[in-house]
Amino acid sequence: MKDFKASIEEMLPVMLEVLGSGGEFRLFPKGTSMMPLLRQGTDSVILVSPDKMRKGDIYLFRRQNGDFVLHRLIQIEKDDTLSFRGDNQAVLECGIRREQVLARVLKVLKGEKEVNSRSFLYRMTHLSAPARAWRFRNRKSN
Amino acid sequence: MIRNKSFIKRKIGTQYVIVAIGEAAKRFHGMISVNGTGSFIWDQLERDMSVDDLVRALVEAYDIDAETARADMGDFLTNLREVGAVEGF
Numbered sequence: 001m002k003d004f005k006a007s008i009e010e011m012l013p014v015m016l017e018v019l020g021s022g023g024e025f026r027l028f029p030k031g032t033s034m035m036p037l038l039r040q041g042t043d044s045v046i047l048v049s050p051d052k053m054r055k056g057d058i059y060l061f062r063r064q065n066g067d068f069v070l071h072r073l074i075q076i077e078k079d080d081t082l083s084f085r086g087d088n089q090a091v092l093e094c095g096i097r098r099e100q101v102l103a104r105v106l107k108v109l110k111g112e113k114e115v116n117s118r119s120f121l122y123r124m125t126h127l128s129a130p131a132r133a134w135r136f137r138n139r140k141s142n
Numbered sequence: 143m144i145r146n147k148s149f150i151k152r153k154i155g156t157q158y159v160i161v162a163i164g165e166a167a168k169r170f171h172g173m174i175s176v177n178g179t180g181s182f183i184w185d186q187l188e189r190d191m192s193v194d195d196l197v198r199a200l201v202e203a204y205d206i207d208a209e210t211a212r213a214d215m216g217d218f219l220t221n222l223r224e225v226g227a228v229e230g231f
Contacts, residue, residue, distance in 0.1 A: 023167025
């Protein structure tokens, strides 16, 4: 079976069909915003239907501009909008509506090794996010 | 042999793939990309077909000889069987 590469946009109908049937879908994410948990090319996520929103979990959502984002849910705001942030980022992205959320990460595969969303490793990078964000803000600008 | 109803053929871009849904999609997370012949074989397996039935169908559709047909579909059927997409070997 050869490697099959496609954009999320192209895979979206199939992905939604699989998730809607109660199944799981594997995705290899791009970018660095979720480092060190997710490294482009080597790590992948197993997605399930986003039944409920839980702080600390990672979700796939779609921005108004069409971009697909895989980030951690930091806060469920009083107005029921969602605030996300990549583990490797300092900026909180606010105002996301539930309808924009397409999937929830059930587990991460680092290489072929499973990291469950309830495990310490998975949640540890999230817990250290404020510290990393503080360092980012206080970096000398040289 | 016949295909498992928990596996479906869909098009992604210009490529046909076979993917699992429901409970089967909790065990098999991959997508099997198929070419024209594979797609044809998959369509045939909607009904219970023996290997000979498949060979006959391929020979007729693609104007090739039985030897070539048998050789071409061997690996593909093995892959399908390994992931549970086809039953009743």
